[in-house]
Amino acid sequence: MPVACKIKESIVAxxxxxxxxxxxxxxxxxxxxxxxxxxxxxxxxxNPPEAFYQAAQQQVQDRTPGVHxxxxxxxxxxxCAAMAKRCSREHAVDxxxxxxxxxxxxxxxxxxxxxxxxxxxxxxxxxxxxxAEYSFYIANQQGVMVTVATNDDFSLxxxxxxxxxxxxxxxxxxxxxxxxTGRIYDEASLNELCSLxxxxxxxxxxxxxxxxxxxxxxxxxxxxxxxLLNRYSESFCVTSFSKTLSLPGERIGYIAQxxxxxxxGEVMNGLIMCNRILGYVNxxxxxxxxxxxxFQERVNxxxxxxRRELFIKVxxxxxxxxxxxxxxxxFFIKSPCDDLVFVDQLKKFGILAVPGRGFGLKGYIRxxxxxxxxxxxxxxxxWIEAVKTLQV
Amino acid sequence: MPVACKIKESIVAxxxxxxxxxxxxxxxxxxxxxxxxxxxxxxxxxNPPEAFYQAAQQQVQDRTPGVHxxxxxxxxxxxCAAMAKRCSREHAVDxxxxxxxxxxxxxxxxxxxxxxxxxxxxxxxxxxxxxAEYSFYIANQQGVMVTVATNDDFSLxxxxxxxxxxxxxxxxxxxxxxxxTGRIYDEASLNELCSLxxxxxxxxxxxxxxxxxxxxxxxxxxxxxxxLLNRYSESFCVTSFSKTLSLPGERIGYIAQxxxxxxxGEVMNGLIMCNRILGYVNxxxxxxxxxxxxFQERVNxxxxxxRRELFIKVxxxxxxxxxxxxxxxxFFIKSPCDDLVFVDQLKKFGILAVPGRGFGLKGYIRxxxxxxxxxxxxxxxxWIEAVKTLQV
Numbered sequence: 001m002p003v004a005c006k007i008k009e010s011i012v013a014x015x016x017x018x019x020x021x022x023x024x025x026x027x028x029x030x031x032x033x034x035x036x037x038x039x040x041x042x043x044x045x046x047n048p049p050e051a052f053y054q055a056a057q058q059q060v061q062d063r064t065p066g067v068h069x070x071x072x073x074x075x076x077x078x079x080c081a082a083m084a085k086r087c088s089r090e091h092a093v094d095x096x097x098x099x100x101x102x103x104x105x106x107x108x109x110x111x112x113x114x115x116x117x118x119x120x121x122x123x124x125x126x127x128x129x130x131x132a133e134y135s136f137y138i139a140n141q142q143g144v145m146v147t148v149a150t151n152d153d154f155s156l157x158x159x160x161x162x163x164x165x166x167x168x169x170x171x172x173x174x175x176x177x178x179x180x181t182g183r184i185y186d187e188a189s190l191n192e193l194c195s196l197x198x199x200x201x202x203x204x205x206x207x208x209x210x211x212x213x214x215x216x217x218x219x220x221x222x223x224x225x226x227x228l229l230n231r232y233s234e235s236f237c238v239t240s241f242s243k244t245l246s247l248p249g250e251r252i253g254y255i256a257q258x259x260x261x262x263x264x265g266e267v268m269n270g271l272i273m274c275n276r277i278l279g280y281v282n283x284x285x286x287x288x289x290x291x292x293x294x295f296q297e298r299v300n301x302x303x304x305x306x307r308r309e310l311f312i313k314v315x316x317x318x319x320x321x322x323x324x325x326x327x328x329x330x331f332f333i334k335s336p337c338d339d340l341v342f343v344d345q346l347k348k349f350g351i352l353a354v355p356g357r358g359f360g361l362k363g364y365i366r367x368x369x370x371x372x373x374x375x376x377x378x379x380x381x382x383w384i385e386a387v388k389t390l391q392v
Numbered sequence: 393m394p395v396a397c398k399i400k401e402s403i404v405a406x407x408x409x410x411x412x413x414x415x416x417x418x419x420x421x422x423x424x425x426x427x428x429x430x431x432x433x434x435x436x437x438x439n440p441p442e443a444f445y446q447a448a449q450q451q452v453q454d455r456t457p458g459v460h461x462x463x464x465x466x467x468x469x470x471x472c473a474a475m476a477k478r479c480s481r482e483h484a485v486d487x488x489x490x491x492x493x494x495x496x497x498x499x500x501x502x503x504x505x506x507x508x509x510x511x512x513x514x515x516x517x518x519x520x521x522x523x524a525e526y527s528f529y530i531a532n533q534q535g536v537m538v539t540v541a542t543n544d545d546f547s548l549x550x551x552x553x554x555x556x557x558x559x560x561x562x563x564x565x566x567x568x569x570x571x572x573t574g575r576i577y578d579e580a581s582l583n584e585l586c587s588l589x590x591x592x593x594x595x596x597x598x599x600x601x602x603x604x605x606x607x608x609x610x611x612x613x614x615x616x617x618x619x620l621l622n623r624y625s626e627s628f629c630v631t632s633f634s635k636t637l638s639l640p641g642e643r644i645g646y647i648a649q650x651x652x653x654x655x656x657g658e659v660m661n662g663l664i665m666c667n668r669i670l671g672y673v674n675x676x677x678x679x680x681x682x683x684x685x686x687f688q689e690r691v692n693x694x695x696x697x698x699r700r701e702l703f704i705k706v707x708x709x710x711x712x713x714x715x716x717x718x719x720x721x722x723f724f725i726k727s728p729c730d731d732l733v734f735v736d737q738l739k740k741f742g743i744l745a746v747p748g749r750g751f752g753l754k755g756y757i758r759x760x761x762x763x764x765x766x767x768x769x770x771x772x773x774x775w776i777e778a779v780k781t782l783q784v
Binding site: 043057063067117247274282285286 | 394400402439458459460461496501507510514641655661669673675
């Protein structure tokens with residue numbers, strides 16, 4: 001057999017998001033760009049802010065020897081210091097550079113955290129629906145993913161989490177604002193979750209809280225994403241500039257540990273070593289330098305605000321049900337029938353969406369609205385037609 | 393326990409190269425930069441070639457939407473096509489873009505290859521001495537590293553490899569020009585190795601040949617690094633621009649599969665998926681674009697040529713024995729005593745080197761000569777003194 005058995009299985013069952021993304025490329029070639037409405041992938045179409053281009057310009061002019069060379073595996077001191085400032089502000093803590101590891105995006109950061117903390121067979125609680133890649137990140141590091149339901153409105157169900165905890169539980173992974181639902185976990189439920197984990201910590205079983213939060217700055221209607229690291233000492237924030245600065249292809253993010261974490265030096269040594277030995281070695285030098293100098297900038301999210309409004313109208317007109325997203329740039333829509341059937345029906349009309357089962361929850365579909373407004377507007381009659389002609 | 397057991401062990405036993413690199417930083421702070429001669433890490437001090445700065449300049453001016461966004465996980469088509477050209481020329485094959493995956497450096501590439509091909513417990517043959525990180529890359533992907541000796545001059549010992557092969561053997565990893573020895577494997581020995589692997593392939597056990605070759609363009613005295621992918625269908629070239637363009641911090645490299653590989657489509661799907669699910673997602677966009685446009689450039693290696701000559705004199709004057717490196721930028725020096733003792737003795741004189749046991753071979757030390765010539769010259773009397781006063 002040419003590839004490992006597990007990889008062969010995974011290729012077959014591979015991420016529906018990516019598969020739909022590739023299908024979209026094929027469909028555009030076949031039908032023409034204007035006939036395809038690809039809402040599959042969270043690939044921000046907004047350009048980075050002006051400050052990015054200026055900072056990048058300055059970086060590439062720097063001919064100081066070594067600026068493209070190796071640096072400590074945690075990243076440049078100045079980059080870690082900048083992220084510490086950002087994290088301290090967002091999480092109401094007093095982080096220092098020593099609490100930060102620069103990573104190849106949040107995906108790299110999550111792998112580094114899991115590699116550092118998981119013994120083989122230890123469990124990570126993940127809330128349904130979830131970003132499908134989590135299952136790989138946990139399995140890569142020999143962990144076991146345990147899925148736990150959320151409430152009907154996709155808010156935290158702490159009782160369900162409580163019931164899922166056992167002596168093998170090593171971490172709870174949350175994603176807020178959430179992909180795919182757009183839900184932001186509120187302060188009360190986070191407090192409840194943190195108390196629960198604190199009680200285990202005090203009994204001697206440390207369950208890390210890992211917050212994957214690349215969408216923290218993509219929020220609507222004046223929503224607030226509560227700080228987290230200040231609530232529970234054994235917590236990590238893993239994030240990236242993929243959405244905040246529209247740089248997903250540059251693979252730049254970081255891990256922050258709570259400055260109150262127990263054994264934080266040992267944990268940090270583990271994170272730094274895992275960043276190295278997993279083959280990332282370090283986050284890309286150029287991107288580190290750029291984000292260190294513009295970490296207070298962000299893309300203007302007004303277009304997302306407008307598109308969300310447009311999509312609300314489109315979905316309402318088509319008679320579809322959904323929870324209004326508070327953040328991120330997705331709608332997780334109740335499917336009028338089996339989600340695979342509905343996705344196929346939409347495809348007939350040139351609309352590409354991802355079935356909910358790709359996020360561990362059948363009966364829904366996800367659409368991404370980080371696409372031009374004209375695409376959303378032009379798709380409106382097709383949504384209506386697709387729903388109307390659905391043979392259930 | 394805050395970190396996983398295996399990680400705790402690894403932190404303790406962690407890479408001697410990196411540990412010495414960090415010690416070097418501390419020692420410089422303590423004694424002053426001019427009193428420390430740090431020959432530990434292969435961090436090229438030469439600037440990238442002029443073409444790099446021009447290409448980088450052009451890239452950061454490009455405001456086309458999406459140039460910093462996600463692209464297919466294999467990398468940009470045009471980047472893969474450029475690497476295919478480069479690889480075809482170097483390996484005397486006819487590679488296409490479909491045989492290439494852009495990766496986060498060679499370290500990322502090796503992890504992707506091992507994840508793709510290794511079932512748990514399968515073995516990878518590695519030749520002693522070896523780049524210490526290999527042991528992590530193989531273990532990350534549940535493989536077992538099997539070490540095999542080379543000849544006294546560090547050339548390939550194909551008989552030893554033959555003896556180490558069993559039904560669990562899944563790959564042979566070679567590194568030529570070699571870190572730490574500078575040895576280039578010659579055509580005859582590569583032919584012998586490839587015939588051996590071919591005979592297994594014909595019997596139904598495919599043993600992949602993985603060639604880690606970031607030093608292919610750092611060669612001396614008119615040496616030739618023989619092409620490899622043309623010799624054995626089941627082979628991968630894994631490489632980076634860390635040395636060729638002096639860009640190690642940017643994490644940019646690629647995997648090329650032999651265009652004659654069996655089941656190459658399935659293998660390529662595995663590589664692309666593993667690049668994604670290991671959390672690399674894709675090689676950094678900026679670096680992909682830059683190397684795609686200057687893949688025919690390389691740093692002027694004249695300074696390395698000169699430094700090698702300088703070090704030959706230094707080591708000869710100190711009465712030390714070594715094999716003259718044919719490529720890369722290291723000397724692997726016979727230690728006059730236990731390698732840890734010798735490294736300690738050198739440190740007393742401000743000279744930092746890595747003990748051979750960090751490469752799986754006691755009784756040697758490695759020094760890197762990608763450092764300014766003045767440093768090498770200034771260290772000369774200290775080497776003599778360190779060897780002379782050695783209490784063995």
